[in-house]
Amino acid sequence: xxxxxxxxxxxxxxxxxxxxxxxxxxxxxxxxxxxxxxxxxxxxxxxxxxxxxxxxxxxxxxxxxxxxxxxxxxxxxxxxxx
Numbered sequence: 001x002x003x004x005x006x007x008x009x010x011x012x013x014x015x016x017x018x019x020x021x022x023x024x025x026x027x028x029x030x031x032x033x034x035x036x037x038x039x040x041x042x043x044x045x046x047x048x049x050x051x052x053x054x055x056x057x058x059x060x061x062x063x064x065x066x067x068x069x070x071x072x073x074x075x076x077x078x079x080x081x082x
Contacts, residue, residue, distance in 0.1 A: 043051065
């Protein structure tokens with residue numbers, strides 16, 4: 001049984017191999033990202049305005065709901081422990 005069996009390879013050998021494959025992997029990743037971004041069907045101006053309006057209305061409703069619940073719980077705590 002060898003003394004290196006079951007152990008990870010030394011740092012020197014692994015780092016020289018991984019840096020070149022890592023750079024190629026990053027470059028390949030960026031090329032693939034750019035290619036995929038070209039396939040995206042971007043929303044038009046009207047769709048974008050509609051989606052943004054829906055999100056803003058939803059956020060306003062949720063803020064109002066949380067604020068209302070906060071006020072009710074605060075009044076309840078003051079009533080109970082007041």
